[in-house]
Amino acid sequence: MGFKITFLGTGGGRHTTMYQARSTGGMLMEHPGGTIHVDPGPSALVQMRKIHYDPARTSSVIVSHAHPDHYSDAECVLEGMTCGGWKKRGCLYGSPTVIDGEGGLGPCVSRYHQSIVSGTRVFRPGDVLDIDGLRTEVCRAEHSDPTNVGFRFHTDAGVVSYVSDTSFSPEIAVQYRGSRVLILPVTTPWDLRIHYHLCTEDAAKFMSVVKPELTVMIHFGIVMIKRGPETEAALAEERTGLRAVAARDLMTLDLGNEVVFGDAMTYNDDWVPPSSI
Numbered sequence: 001m002g003f004k005i006t007f008l009g010t011g012g013g014r015h016t017t018m019y020q021a022r023s024t025g026g027m028l029m030e031h032p033g034g035t036i037h038v039d040p041g042p043s044a045l046v047q048m049r050k051i052h053y054d055p056a057r058t059s060s061v062i063v064s065h066a067h068p069d070h071y072s073d074a075e076c077v078l079e080g081m082t083c084g085g086w087k088k089r090g091c092l093y094g095s096p097t098v099i100d101g102e103g104g105l106g107p108c109v110s111r112y113h114q115s116i117v118s119g120t121r122v123f124r125p126g127d128v129l130d131i132d133g134l135r136t137e138v139c140r141a142e143h144s145d146p147t148n149v150g151f152r153f154h155t156d157a158g159v160v161s162y163v164s165d166t167s168f169s170p171e172i173a174v175q176y177r178g179s180r181v182l183i184l185p186v187t188t189p190w191d192l193r194i195h196y197h198l199c200t201e202d203a204a205k206f207m208s209v210v211k212p213e214l215t216v217m218i219h220f221g222i223v224m225i226k227r228g229p230e231t232e233a234a235l236a237e238e239r240t241g242l243r244a245v246a247a248r249d250l251m252t253l254d255l256g257n258e259v260v261f262g263d264a265m266t267y268n269d270d271w272v273p274p275s276s277i
């Protein structure tokens, strides 16, 4: 029971990604029906190796949109999920650009890699997915990949929402009302708004609309990292009176009656082959 998130990466945007100023490997979400790998960008594989996580344990992969900080390790993650392509299992969920390609973006996963999994599903806003028994609502976003979306995961411990890359508007934010935990990509600091992304001021507005128990900030751009995500989270807390935390790479969040934070870091050089191979 319960719901556990491991933040493989907390970086986002071009410069953070190209220099790996923070990792960009997405999130692992463990729930009673399986484990979802959400947005496996660059370093997903390296981060899983650091914590001795066997990608064969993954049961579903979600790629929200066709930007490399969200998809570039996806094919290798799918090979991991299918034990090297030998065992047809698991499902890939993606936006139209990710699965089929559209408007010059994508496809981000080859036909071959789409064929090694048990199923491939294209999602659009308004869809309700059953991901290994986890009811998941697909929400609208406003992003430079126009097919991007966000998600509301209905867990045993309440609604956990992952708002993928988007600009702020009250109409976007209101979709996430009722969330217990709001995972927000906050790419830039308070006074540095860029198109199609959230700055800390936008994050504070978003939080004021949704009023979650906890907001977790991720997807930090290079200026945000220099400025200090913790300072920015404290600023958002101060302005809204709502709890906000800046995630760290390999941070874990266990959601039961309480929210328990931890650290998944177990790295050592003695790699041991996982039992799945």
Ligand SMILES: [Zn+2]
Residues within 6 Å of the ligand: 012, 013, 067, 069, 070, 165, 219
């Ligand atoms: Zn991004």
Ligand SMILES: [Zn+2]
Residues within 6 Å of the ligand: 065, 067, 143, 145, 165
């Ligand atoms: Zn993006």
